[in-house]
Amino acid sequence: MKSITLALIFSVLLSCQNNAQSNKNQETVTNAQPVEVPIKNGKARAYFASGCFWCVEAIFESVNGVDEVISGYSGGHTKNPTYEASNTGKTGHAEAVEVIYNPNIVSFETLVDVYFGSQNPTQINGQGNDIGSQYRSIIFYQNDEQKQIIIKKKDALAKKLNTTIAAEIYPFQKFWIAEAYHQNYERLHPNNSYIQNVSIPRLNRFKAKFPHLLKDKH
Template identity: 40%
Template sequence: MQSFVLGGGCFWCIDAVYRNFQGIQESTCGYTGGHTENPDYRSVCSGTTGHVEVDRVVFDESVIPAETVLDIFFTSHDPTSWDRQGADVGSQYRSALYYENEEQKQLFEAAKERAEKLWGKEIVTVIEPLEKFWEAEDYHQNYYANNPFAGYCQAIINPKISKARQNYSEYLRG
């Protein structure tokens, strides 16, 4: 098993997208990249902690390749937008990849290069070492499945899920 810590805007979106694919063993919303201990949603949303909303995705590479996991990431959000995803604005929504070792860093850099070709413009996704992952509050975990009819889920998350499902249909859960 391998895990990636990915920031692509609202963590509810990233979490909801990855839960559709075979080989994804765990998806956990959390925070990283900041300068405060024990961040919570309110403090992260204030923009004063430096933390990013992220998702830790644990996957089985014998089922879904690491490159595909990263390509799904770059497909399911706008990596050309600095500190913003749609109406979600602030540094906590920046596009970011947090690596645990040199191998992951190289995978992330290669995925970013692939994404630049796909998007046809500069990718602003930052690639930084993972210092500490703080798990988000329980009500953020699997938010989409627990609130499928919420306006945010319908308007923002559903299109991201549809796009990822369409582009990576061979990896969809049965």
């Protein structure tokens, strides 16, 4: 019995140690200096996380001025995250998207409006039935100007709704592209039950709310 008790104590201590190390690593991420991605061929890049990236990718791709959206992982402390690893919640990463856009057509500020307006902004660690830190909402800034835009809009939304907004604000560090089968998932798998029951309804709610931002306004 004593040996079992000691083993349990050691296991708890080891678990606490691992959690502390994980938290320390995550603090390094959140306190880091932001990395600014340069404009290339007239295109800028922005990074967002708000639940399943299948849903988020389709939403941003419907916005006029957005050229391409890539699904991936960001916000964590481990290198080369995979779908399986991120689903454990131990990597610190969330499912995220890289939005490649023309800043002469759509501004970062508008993309932030799209971000907050296309999710449940009060849900912590998830969207709908997708629960876990890998589905949490994070909005990434690359410089102080973007950070101030995000803070201003988050504070205004909190005041409007009279509640706490769940989105975390992180300095952008690195975006890891997800596995090939995740890319353009909603478009390539329109009959998938998740796409039918979750992604498409979420996209349609966004389109109804922001018709003036859509590529196809008809």
